Amino acid sequence: MTTLRERLARVRHYVREFSGEAAYDRYVAHARGHDPQAEVMTRRAFERARTDAREADPREGFRCC
Numbered sequence: 657m658t659t660l661r662e663r664l665a666r667v668r669h670y671v672r673e674f675s676g677e678a679a680y681d682r683y684v685a686h687a688r689g690h691d692p693q694a695e696v697m698t699r700r701a702f703e704r705a706r707t708d709a710r711e712a713d714p715r716e717g718f719r720c721c
Contacts, residue, residue: 679706 672678680699687696697705 680702
């Protein structure tokens, strides 16, 4: 039987993945994995670059807001 804490951890994991919040963590892990001394973008710069790339992609289509 799983404890409440384990269940909440699983829910948190899925919410972070679904919302895209975990993308920055994956980026940092990837950058550090390839070059531990590399400069990584701040979360703010990462989100800005991610948004710019998404909006520049003509395949994205319509935006809701």
